[in-house]
Amino acid sequence: MQDKIIFAASSPDPTALQASWQQQLSNAIRDPAALCTRLGLPEAWLPGASAGHALFGICVPDAFLRRMTPGDPSDPLLRQILPLGEETVTPPGFVADPLEEADHQPAKGLIHKYAGRVLFIASPTCAINCRYCFRRHFPYSENAPSRAQWQEALDYLRADTSIHEAILSGGDPLAANDRQLAWLVEQLESIPHLKRLRIHTRLPVVIPDRVDDALLGWLASTRLQKVVVLHINHANEIDQAVVDACTRLKQAGATLLNQSVLLRGVNDDVTTLATLSERVFEAGILPYYLHVLDPVQGAAHFDVDDEQARELLAGLRDVLPGFLLPRLVREIPGEASKTPL
Numbered sequence: 001m002q003d004k005i006i007f008a009a010s011s012p013d014p015t016a017l018q019a020s021w022q023q024q025l026s027n028a029i030r031d032p033a034a035l036c037t038r039l040g041l042p043e044a045w046l047p048g049a050s051a052g053h054a055l056f057g058i059c060v061p062d063a064f065l066r067r068m069t070p071g072d073p074s075d076p077l078l079r080q081i082l083p084l085g086e087e088t089v090t091p092p093g094f095v096a097d098p099l100e101e102a103d104h105q106p107a108k109g110l111i112h113k114y115a116g117r118v119l120f121i122a123s124p125t126c127a128i129n130c131r132y133c134f135r136r137h138f139p140y141s142e143n144a145p146s147r148a149q150w151q152e153a154l155d156y157l158r159a160d161t162s163i164h165e166a167i168l169s170g171g172d173p174l175a176a177n178d179r180q181l182a183w184l185v186e187q188l189e190s191i192p193h194l195k196r197l198r199i200h201t202r203l204p205v206v207i208p209d210r211v212d213d214a215l216l217g218w219l220a221s222t223r224l225q226k227v228v229v230l231h232i233n234h235a236n237e238i239d240q241a242v243v244d245a246c247t248r249l250k251q252a253g254a255t256l257l258n259q260s261v262l263l264r265g266v267n268d269d270v271t272t273l274a275t276l277s278e279r280v281f282e283a284g285i286l287p288y289y290l291h292v293l294d295p296v297q298g299a300a301h302f303d304v305d306d307e308q309a310r311e312l313l314a315g316l317r318d319v320l321p322g323f324l325l326p327r328l329v330r331e332i333p334g335e336a337s338k339t340p341l
């Protein structure tokens, strides 16, 4: 998609023969019929999948697809990416911009809602399209700043000494190329009051090969403290390649956290959530947030009501050590932080 990064591709080791992450991303399945064929789903799924796809296109790379069970329409990874006819249903309260982020943009591509930290829309795209995503209606084309536009955001950060943390988000910030990211991080680290760089990404999970030498180069060398917040909703998302990618991120000095979304039909029971926390920790990641669904149009069929969400958390508390318990939160427009349930 973006410029190809050429790595030091000198050694004839077998991994050099694998497709680069960019190739894997451009080979992602983006068509409902291809998805149904690839996973052996009955033709009956196609009309619904096509209706949902027309609202928010399918995107799923093979590295993620491989972790699904073919022929199982209730596979918890498949449910996150398979468009459904239900997405055309628009119950009251489920809106296009549930977080009202359009109101908090001091510069193009920059969201400043919470004290001490700002969020950059560092890339307009993702490596996977998650059906429940609150950004499914986001006006990304208006939020893919050029370097000149980044200057405006960087000037804002320089001028506000209360900001200590820059969060790269998106879309998925790691869908941007490393030249761009290295430049942005270099700009950020030149701001004296900035202490931390946080990256909110699903790419190391979706395409573990994204965590390559080019990425590790700029990540390891920045003076900023580094936190990578991954997004994993089900233990089946973590295979050995993901564990290895996490190990590389940690070796580059990053603290790894995970945020999940509570999703009906994917992870809405205590055993599944407890297994997720255990598996996440085995991969060197600590659970951070468990978000209740943002009421975004097209995702109502994933909703778990608040009472059930609280019961699930209580159930988790009974079986997990405290440090494996995520914080159950909701994002409420206008609040100064995420709100615990």
Ligand SMILES: *Cc1c(COP(=O)(O)O)cnc(C)c1O
Binding pocket: 111, 112, 113, 114, 117, 118, 119, 167, 337, 338
């Ligand atoms: C979630 C979020 C953050 C980070 O919040 P933490 O509680 O620090 O994880 C920052 N800015 C925006 C706009 C957010 O939505």
Ligand code: SF4
Binding pocket: 125, 126, 127, 128, 129, 130, 133, 134, 135, 170, 171, 172, 202, 231
């Ligand atoms: S922003 Fe995150 S949740 Fe939304 S589609 Fe992209 S990867 Fe999925």
